[in-house]
Amino acid sequence: MSAFWLAWRYIRYYRGRTAILIAAISLTIFLPLATRWMIESFRAKAMDRASKTPLVVGTKGSRFAVALHSLYFRGESPTPMKYAEVERLKAFKLAELIPLHSRFRTRDHAIVGTIPAYFANRQLGLSSGDPMSRYGDCVVGASAAIRLSVKHGDSLLSESENLFDLSGAAPLRMRVTGILKESGTADDDVVFCELETAWIMEGIGHGHALKNEDSGEHSHEASRQNLSQHQEVTDENLRSFHFHGSKAEYPITAIIAVPESDRSATLLQGKYLEADQQYQIIRPLDVIDELMEVVGRVRGLFDIGMLGLAIITCLLVALVLLLSLRLRQREMRTMFLLGCNRGRIVQIVGAELTIVVLTSLAVALIAAGLLATTAESLMLRLL
Amino acid sequence: MIRISNLRYSYGSSGFQLSIPRLEVTATAKVGIVGPSGSGKSTLLNLISGAKVPNDGEIVVGDLSVSSMSDSQRRNFRASRIGFVFQDFELLDYLTVEENVLLPFGINSHLKFGQEQRELLESLAGQAGIAGKLNRRPEQLSQGERQRVAICRALITAPKIVLADEPTGSLDPQTAQEVLNLLIDQVSKHSATLLMVTHDHSQLHRLDRTIDMAQFLGSPVGSRVTDSQSREVSP
Incomplete structure (x- = not known):
């Protein structure tokens, strides 16, 4: 039973509370990361399109x-x-x-x-x-x-x-x-x-019956005769379409x-x-560049907010960890009495934390990556 | 054999002081430890196992002086020579019954698990009546079954001493009797020494001798608990 195996068993058994913890950490990583990637991806695509439109x-x-x-x-x-x-x-x-x-x-x-x-x-x-x-x-x-x-x-x-x-x-x-x-x-x-x-x-431009089909003479008597204009161009009525x-x-x-x-x-x-x-x-390139600068400044403000959120989440995770250790004191005591050394107990708890943090990181990276690939259309909807 | 001489242990500002001038427990003996709450019953078990270190005096188990061991030596001693049974079983909910029984091997790298231990597991599980429940989780077992699992865990390393802290304290009388029978039978079978803390005096006749902890308490608390000593000890 390695420390990681024991940690995995613990996490799997308490999957509900672990999922909440992973969700909280993932979200904290995901939000700034996704925003950054999304903006970078949009910027690259927008600049590329703009550069092709001189x-x-x-x-x-x-x-x-x-x-x-x-x-x-x-x-x-x-x-x-x-x-x-x-x-x-x-x-x-x-x-x-x-x-x-x-x-x-x-x-x-x-x-x-x-x-x-x-x-x-x-x-x-x-x-x-x-x-x-x-x-x-x-x-x-x-x-x-x-x-x-x-x-x-x-x-x-x-x-x-x-x-x-x-x-x-x-x-x-x-x-x-x-x-x-x-x-x-x-x-x-x-x-x-x-x-x-x-x-x-x-x-x-519109299409309707001509006064004299053979001569092609153009008249708008059709409308006066309450005949409707063609709503679709077909091979048959193509010749009747004309512009004024x-x-x-x-x-x-x-x-x-x-x-x-x-x-x-x-x-x-x-x-x-x-x-x-x-x-x-x-020059679209200049305009998009200017627009991106504005987006970048807004992102700066957003990053400050995210930093605050990340600090709060870290403190809450630390609190959850401390409370969890408190709740598990008897378990730790039992392990100690069964001959487990304190270093090993720290290893087990550390392994649990590592699994949670790595999983959160993976979830956040995958989600942010997926979102970044659809960044252009999402950003366009925001524009 | 367990031999304690001139032991003195005190902690904190509570005034608790345990003083044991001389105490001997012969190998394979089954000893009941009684005394009022706070008289140091559990402390004695912790001192013998090396989980606590005395301020003074000596504890010798077999030919090993526990009180002069280093931290890691005491830990190894505890893992290989001592089996613990707790009142509240202290099984890990997230492990199966089998994994709980084998936990000492999982958390102590110097304990080796091999064919001999596998056979012992099967034998213990069969005798404890949990052979068919090895893949279940503790929460799927009755209280009595959980304590049986805890007894198997205590004996899986073939310890020389089993320290049981009120092992039947959370069980109904009938289950308590069954669990006690199992504990005593298995300890006898493995030629181990049993030190069992209990408040249930009706169990004492099953044991070889009784140690009343009230006699070892220091004066600040001792004078108070001595009054209740006769009530606690007399069957």
Whole structure:
């Protein structure tokens, strides 16, 4: 019977009280550790994503809102900008421009309208199905596909902007043509469609019967004749979909700019120096870094609180240990009378404490490790 | 043989003082130790086992002088030569019956457990009527069975002396009788010496002799307990 064996038997027999002790110690270790790891993991992933998004153009206002919206499609929809800004920047030939439109959602997942260059820039590939080929098609991020329980060939309905606004844009049923490979980024939680599909959801583009099918003459008599607009793009009604007004006026929510060089980036940033500019250009890396500094300062305060909690827990564990030794005085006395030396008794109690502390440490490390792996999505929910 | 000479033991500010000019117990004798509460019955057992050290005098067990041993020598002496039986059994709840009986081997590295001890365990368990309960925990046993386990634990190291401190004090009369029979039978079988503290004078006739501790108390307390001495000792 080794000291560890006796200690193990004791712990196993009094598993209830041991479990409480382990839970208390684990929690004390877990909380600061999990917070630290979670923040570090989030920081690494956030900085990585930000570094792959060199510049973002958005409406003036909070830089954090523009960064979070363009990187993670989170938060309130920003004030829309006009597509004309894309065309204005294109003329400078300084960067590849990727417009984003993210105002609509489907069952709590953002619907992001963009162009094929986005997928190339983010290195997103399909795990199944095909790329989008027409209006009304969408490809779904890996996590979103699981949560929405969809596969290619299924359909997804966009949500109305406002349930009580009957004159607002009607929901559009989208055809899921493919599922994206898991990327471990915010793209996994998103439903992507073409920019034009997002504009159809906006009500700028729509499909309905033409006055003269053969000539293709466009008339809106259909609505006056109480004929409903198409809520889904099909092979049959595809030709009836059309857009009104100038494309330059169409809304987008951000533009990702991938400059050709540092010089191009600087020149592009220079285009937004005028005070009367209604748009701003940000470097997501700087914004996320700044955000992380704020998070770091909050964590510092949290760490102080945790230190206090750790001291209290240590004192309570010491108290529990002392009370336990007091309760076990007779047991110790019996062992002593049976010839056990005091060193051996200390070994047994020490072994018990070691098992409890090591188990607590293992529980805390495993729990913190598991939590850290899901840090990004958890932190995003907090943002 | 146990031989005590000119022993003096006192502790604390309680005024307790035990003074034994001369006391001898022959080997294999079964001795009852009686006396009022606080008269030093348990203290005497602790002194003989080496758990307590006298202020003065000598305790010799066999050819070993316990009072002049070092701490570790007394511990080894206690582990190999002494068997203890307590009033409240003092079994460890978290061990099985078998593990409790074998505990002395588990906590004393110099005691070796082999085939001989395995056979002794089986023999003791069979005679104590706990052979079928070796895998149970103490809480699953009756009071009498627990004391039987404690007796087996006391004898598993084949000690020369068994010190029993009110071994039947927590048992009903019938169970007490059965346990006492077992204790005396086993001690006799193992040719050990038994020193048994008891308040139950009806048990004394089963023993070879009785030691009244009141006679060894120092004057501060002794004068007080001497009054009750006759009540305690007379059967």
